Amino acid sequence: MVVLLFLGFSAGLPFLLVFSTLNARLADVGVETATIGFFSWLGITYSIKVFWAPVVDRLSLPLLDRWLGKRRSWMLLAQAGIATGLVLMARTDATVAPVTMALFGLLVAFSSATQDVAIDAYRIEIAPERLQAALAAAYIFGYRVALLVAGAGALYLAEFWSWQVSYEVMALLVGIGVVTVLISREPSVNHHGVAADLSERVEAEVQRYGHLSPRLARLAGWFSAAVAGPFVDFFHRYRRFSILILLLVSVYRICDLSMGVMANPFYLNFMEFTKTEVADITKIFGFFMTILGSAIGGVLVVRYGVRRILLTGAVLTALSNLLFALIAQYPPNLTSLALVVSADNLSGGMANVALIAWLSSMTSAAFTATQYALFSSLMTLPGKFIGGFSGLLVEGFGYAEFFVISAFMGIPAIVLCLWAIRRGPELDAMAPQAEAPASDTR
Structure with missing residues (x-):
């Protein structure tokens, strides 16, 4: 439950940073309202993750898979993409280069959606069915706390320092998820048929x-x-x-x-x-x-x-x-x-x-x-x-x-x-x- 609490935080942190918090940033620096509306399409990435979910579910990453296992290796790769994208967003002026900002936001959104797929699989496989409700509750609470940090926290940092500092701090907080992945254990038993080995069905x-x-x-x-x-x-x-x-x-x-x-x-x-x-x-x-x-x-x-x-x-x-x-x-x-x-x-x-x-x-x-x-x-x-x-x-x-x-x-x-x-x-x-x-x- 502690692991899922922190993984929930890791999953929730990037969401607002490419949605409402990003909209607030764009409005604050003077980006046109119509352009802000189009930036919301970054969130579509979360809505189409079903298309590459089977790849995350079945493909083993070279080197990382041996070190961490399938689920944790995908989470770590996704977290690296999130942190990189947030740093690049922090150092980009949306009024000068809105397309560049959108591309860096797309990197964050795609990596975040991929992390969601890996964490969902991890949660299902790490414990038997009788514990799934407790794990889901811990995950949701961590996710909500992250939304608070990426929402109110990011706005406070922008108000008292700058938007660059705000997004750089958010990039550092991705480290919470990284540490959680590194110290947690890889699921050894799969308790749900959907994530089970499909070899017999495939054959x-x-x-x-x-x-x-x-x-x-x-x-x-x-x-x-x-x-x-x-x-x-x-x-x-x-x-x-x-x-x-x-x-x-x-x-x-x-x-x-x-x-x-x-x-x-x-x-x-x-x-x-x-x-x-x-x-x-x-x-x-x-x-x-x-x-x-x-x-x-x-x-x-x-x-x-x-x-x-x-x-x-x-x-x-x-x-x-x-x-x-x-x-x-x-x-x-x-x-x-x-x-x-x-x-x-x-x-x-x-x-x-x-x-x-x-x-x-x-x-x-x-x-x-x-x-x-x-x-x-x-x-x-x-x-x-x-x-x-x-x-x-x-x-x-x-x-x-x-x-x-x-x-x-x-x-x-x-x-x-x-x-x-x-x-x-x-x-x-x-x-x-x-x-x-x-x-x-x-």
């Missing part, structure tokens, strides 16, 4: 490609077993509901993610709060509100079922965006900002808990990691892609109108949640048999 698939050369047959067999298998399993299980389920996953966070891109420019440029005030209210205070929202969401899911709270979270998230439109009509006021941030983080924490619980209930025990990677990619990709155009909307209509538009983007999720509630019994019957009796998914 069975190879027989189907006997007309190819041995090398191509093995490659085709590996792809069919390790990559295509999880997707075939999902579509076979949910049949005619598969597309609607994936559509709900993909639109559920559009409202939240599209608004989040312009949050820091709104605080700093439009409302003219200081970086310290933004850090105090949105990062530190917001951190505790998110934790509270997550706790409330967890209790409500147990009491009322995951789909009902999924709907509640979708409605509250859309309404909280309208609150931002409301405060945009009035002079800056810290109390009003705190109230709106409270509503936003409480609803966001509740919605995320319900979404994670729902996605977990639909994953097959044989393909947990890959199917969850599919879901996690889909739930962020559309929102981050649309968020790239948020700067253009702000420039064309204004912040208040943008927040209203982002609120209306939540309507498809609300409609699909209502559909999921209505089809609940049928969806439960299609759920993995090992998990269906364990939870109420009304």
Whole structure:
């Protein structure tokens, strides 16, 4: 649990440094709002990690694999990429070389997404199933602490020193993850079928490609077993509901993610709060509100079922965006900002808990990691892609109108949640048999 606590910190640290903290930096140094919106596309890297996850899962790195083992070697390589990218970002002037800044940010985002894949595999393999909940709790807490450091901490450093110092300090903090990797042990036993040795499955698939050369047959067999298998399993299980389920996953966070891109420019440029005030209210205070929202969401899911709270979270998230439109009509006021941030983080924490619980209930025990990677990619990709155009909307209509538009983007999720509630019994019957009796998914 201690190892997963620090690995969670290592995973959470880079995320905001290429997302909202980077947006705050760009806004602070005078980068155009439309350009800031396009920078949010760096976050798409996290949404497409499913494409190279099988490579991280199966490929052994030369030299490092002998020294550290497969999981730790990939984590160390990814951490080296994160630290290098952060140092380069620290020493780049975004107003002079925005493309260069974007490329260095891409290095950080790609390395961070790769680290996430390796850590997820490590967590699954390092302990038996009965300990997985405890490990996940430790990981999430470390991740949240890292978000606080990379959010409020980075803003404080930028306020009292400079953005270069801020990003250089963040690069040094990557060392926490490096030390954790070096002193931890490599998993010796794999407890989940998805990360197990696929040799038998591959050999069975190879027989189907006997007309190819041995090398191509093995490659085709590996792809069919390790990559295509999880997707075939999902579509076979949910049949005619598969597309609607994936559509709900993909639109559920559009409202939240599209608004989040312009949050820091709104605080700093439009409302003219200081970086310290933004850090105090949105990062530190917001951190505790998110934790509270997550706790409330967890209790409500147990009491009322995951789909009902999924709907509640979708409605509250859309309404909280309208609150931002409301405060945009009035002079800056810290109390009003705190109230709106409270509503936003409480609803966001509740919605995320319900979404994670729902996605977990639909994953097959044989393909947990890959199917969850599919879901996690889909739930962020559309929102981050649309968020790239948020700067253009702000420039064309204004912040208040943008927040209203982002609120209306939540309507498809609300409609699909209502559909999921209505089809609940049928969806439960299609759920993995090992998990269906364990939870109420009304």
